[in-house]
Amino acid sequence: MGRRLRNLFYRATLADHAYRFLFEPGPPDEVVVLDCETTGLNPRHDEVIAVAAIVIRGSRILTSEAYKAIIRSDRVPPPESIKVHRLRARDVAAGRPMHEVLPELLRFIGGRPIVGYYVDFDVRMLDKYVLRFIEAKLPNRRIEVSEIYYALKYGGAPPGTVLDLRFQSILSDLGIPSLALHDAFNDALMTAMMYVQLSDMRQRGARIGRDRAVQQEAPVGA
Amino acid sequence: MQGFDTANPPFDRLTHQESEELRAGLDVGYFAPEEVIIPQGSSTDWLHVVIKGSVEVRDGSTVPTVLGPKDSFDARALVHGAAGEDFVAAEETLCHLIPRHVVLGLIHRNAAFAAFFYAEISRKLDAFAQQRKAEGMDSVLRARVREARCRAAVFIDGGATIEQAGHCMKDNDINALFVRDGQRIGVVTGMNLSKAVVLRRLPLETAVREACHFDVVSIDRDDFLFEALLLMTKHDKRRLAIHSNGDYLGFLEDIDILGLFAGNSQLIPGRIERARSIDDLAAATRDIQTQVERLHRQGIKVDVIAEMTSDLNRRLLTHLFGMTAPPSIREAGSLLLMGSEGRGEQTVRTDQDNAILLDRDVPAADLARFREAFTVALDGFGFPPCPGNVMVRNPVWSQPVEDFIRQLKTWVLQGDAEAVMNIAIFLDAEAVAGSADVLTRAKEALFELVRGEAALLSRFASLIETFATPSLGVLGTIMASVGAGPDAVDIKKAGTFPIVHGVRTLAIEKGILKTPTVARIEALVRAGILEPAFGRELSSALHVFMEFRLRSQLQALHRGAMETESILRLDGITTVERDILRDALRVVRQFRDLIRSRYHLGAF
CATH class of the missing domain: 2.60.120.10 (Jelly Rolls)
Structure with a gap:
């Protein structure tokens, strides 16, 4: 409810009416998977340095038409973030400024729902730029894969069940091969694979067994 | 991506x-x-x-x-x-x-x-075989004759003297000459000259045409070296003439390829011929087996390996027959190889199926002595005995031809599984020593017996159902996914047997005397029973299975576990090989359907 009101407000005050399409519904059976790599985890200080978006049409992941961009940030990425996403200052410098990338990205996303893993973080990171740019936040519906996973695996679980919603755990539970992590495109692709399988399972009423042994790998970033 | x-x-x-x-x-x-x-x-x-x-x-x-x-x-x-x-x-x-x-x-x-x-697996296979060559996987054998070092062609007139020929060899630093004698062309070697002078005491002035031979065995310079090797093995020669467009260009000697070449199969026939005792032959037997592996490692196609091995095995048994058979048996008997050896499709020796047919009665003591001696010798060579006792030592498989034809008649009337299997084994018989006439007589009698016997043919064909259609893995995949064991497929049951037996059934119906499966398929295509394209597919599929079988046999030999000799583990082959295997199994399935509907096997 809150978001609908907010969207009505943004729609009314939208600075650039060329972006009204964001408020129109996208093609009926399409969603877009979004992943951002950032200099850190604080939306207030940190910057987006790479972004990838992939459209899913029905049960097909359109990787051949994926959107990928590296963004030249004003800030030098701090060493600890380089360790995570392996984009060094030099790579980031080879990127393009956000004001070039953003219109392309927004057109790519259109009115489609945005799918992601902890999608709120990615959207919050982007909103920082979007707000400056069109004086509105992204109005798109958001779909959280870990939430679908939670419902299929832990929905109705007895109290005290240990929850494990880590990206790697979801991957191995679904049997999806792990690609190199912390590359915006790969992360988006793996998220897309999770999404198509999870939404099919949800539709069929299938559940994910809790007793299934989950192969745990070393903690992310270790 | x-x-x-x-x-x-x-x-x-x-x-x-x-x-x-x-x-x-x-x-x-x-x-x-x-x-x-x-x-x-x-x-x-x-x-x-x-x-x-x-x-x-x-x-x-x-x-x-x-x-x-x-x-x-x-x-x-x-x-x-x-x-x-x-x-x-x-x-x-x-x-x-x-x-x-x-x-x-x-x-x-x-x-x-x-x-x-490619739609046809035969083309697919050929392409992949060539690919292997391009990758340099196999060695010398796939080189062409022209790429080998060879000796120049020097011609001498047939009227020249032996002495002149000798000097000519020395001057050219070679030890074989082409002899031009009118329209004929012959070959004379240093050894021929020595023999002429030393052993036959011919004067040095004798014309060289007296010392040379005119049955020249030659090979085209664009042929593969393995074909040269095959010729040497077949003709027991250590030197081949090289020809191109009707002209002789030189000689290819075994030592020219020997150095490059780990195998020495052209030496085995000589070793067999020279064998003076059973022990000498046993050594040659081991050579035959070790070269199978060597040839396979060198990337030789399995049909060529099978052809070479069968040829050597036949020589071996022929020689053994000569050593162990008393004169009465040698004159009256025809030694038969049956089963996969009869078809020329055995590479690693798995069992022996042999028999002797006699065209007249022989003294019982002679026959008994021969049975014993032959059997003991084969045991000594390490030939595994035939589980069905289809061997010379079994009186059923060593009797005069007229009695044997009566035996065939009994089997035809019985028509039970064992009788039908015996008929199948006999149908693959090939005579390796003695006259082949008795065998042809017995086979023609058999064709006569089964002509028009639809019920018998149908029972014969029904053996194809002995083994269920293979699964290329359902259970196996589940097992593998729970870590219980990898996929495996029994190549013999899944592939080789249905093809061999289905073709054999058609061959008995059509009275085809040839025994190799590929030759039978060709005859069936000529007779209009099989489509030419399907015939090619069937032959290729058979070669696929033989190749995979040979691989698993060699592995089984190394592990010393011969009971797994026809089990192919799917996790040990590449995805392309799996794909080829899948295609080959598809051909088997089609062929099984063809046999089933032709012989109305639905009733069984």
């Missing part, structure tokens, strides 16, 4: 640029359990490469084949427009989707990649 493995055949055939192009065009598809990805008879817009999950290949009747990660499907539906089977997701499955136009573009430009998509 990352996550697509271009090292996975057939994509390893692509150049870097081509694989980048492929990656750029990839999508990913998700398929829910039981979703039909490609229905039988339809085409598809994508080549699917499994990322995760499994896909069953169902043809309605039999247990499905299962495809797993890295397997691709379906070349047939993509390129030729119609899938041969249903492709159904067996669990939640993700596939890379390569658009048809991308695949077609790559097929157009890259011949090695294209080979994967």
Whole structure:
């Protein structure tokens, strides 16, 4: 409810009416998977340095038409973030400024729902730029894969069940091969694979067994 | 796009640029359990490469084949427009989707990649065999004769003296000359000259035509070296003339290739001929076995290995027959090899099926002595005895031909499983020593007996149902996914036997005397029983199974576990080999259906 009101407000005050399409519904059976790599985890200080978006049409992941961009940030990425996403200052410098990338990205996303893993973080990171740019936040519906996973695996679980919603755990539970992590495109692709399988399972009423042994790998970033 | 493995055949055939192009065009598809990805008879817009999950290949009747990660499907539906089977997701499955136009573009430009998509497995196999050559996997044997070091051709007139010939050899530093004698061309060697002078005491002035021979064995300079080796083995020669466009160009000697060449099969016939005792022959037997492995390692095609090995085994048994048979048996008897040895399809020795037919009565004591001596010798060579006791030592398999024909008649009347199997074994008989007439007589009598006997033929054909249609893995895949064991397929039951026996059934019906399966198939094609294209497919499929069988046999030998000799582990072969195996099994299935409907096996 809150978001609908907010969207009505943004729609009314939208600075650039060329972006009204964001408020129109996208093609009926399409969603877009979004992943951002950032200099850190604080939306207030940190910057987006790479972004990838992939459209899913029905049960097909359109990787051949994926959107990928590296963004030249004003800030030098701090060493600890380089360790995570392996984009060094030099790579980031080879990127393009956000004001070039953003219109392309927004057109790519259109009115489609945005799918992601902890999608709120990615959207919050982007909103920082979007707000400056069109004086509105992204109005798109958001779909959280870990939430679908939670419902299929832990929905109705007895109290005290240990929850494990880590990206790697979801991957191995679904049997999806792990690609190199912390590359915006790969992360988006793996998220897309999770999404198509999870939404099919949800539709069929299938559940994910809790007793299934989950192969745990070393903690992310270790 | 990352996550697509271009090292996975057939994509390893692509150049870097081509694989980048492929990656750029990839999508990913998700398929829910039981979703039909490609229905039988339809085409598809994508080549699917499994990322995760499994896909069953169902043809309605039999247990499905299962495809797993890295397997691709379906070349047939993509390129030729119609899938041969249903492709159904067996669990939640993700596939890379390569658009048809991308695949077609790559097929157009890259011949090695294209080979994967050929409709006929015979072409596919040939292409992959050539590929192996290009990869330098196999050695000398696939080189051409012209690439070997060879001796120049020097001609001498037939009227020249032996002395002149000798000097001519010395001057040219060679030890063989071509002799031109009118229209004939012969060959004289240093050894011929020595023998003429020393042993025959011919004067030095004798014309060289008296010392030379005119039955020149020659090979084309564009032939493969393995063909030269085959000729040397067959003719027991250590030197071949090289010809091209009707002219002799020089000589190829065994030592020219020997140094390059780890095998020495051309020396084995000599060793067999020179053998003076059973022990000498036993040594030659071991040589035959070790060279099978060597030839296989060198990448020789399995049909060539089988041909060479059969040839050597026959020489061996012929010689053994000469050593162990008393004169009465030698004159009256015809030694038969049967089963896979009779068909010339045995590589690693698994059992012995042999018999002797006599064209007249022989003294009982002689026969008994021969049975004993022959059997003891084969045991000594380490030939595994035949489980069905189809051996010379069994009186049923060593009797005068008239009695044996009566025996055949009894089997035909009995028509039970054992009788039918005996008939099948006999049908593959090949005479290796003594006159082949008695064998032909017995076989023609058999053809006469079964002519028009639809019920018997049908019982004969029904042996093809002995082993169920193979599953290329359902249970196995499940087992593998729970870590209990890998996929495996019994090559003999799944592939070789149905082809060999089905062809044998058609051969008995049509009265075809030839024994090798490929020769029978050719005869059946000529007789209009099989389509030429299907005949080729069948022969290729047989070679596929023989190749895989030989591999697992050699592995079993090394592990000392011969009971697993025909078990092929699917995790030990590449995805392209799995694909070829799948194609070959598809041919078997088609052939089984053909036999089933021709002989009305539905009634059994």
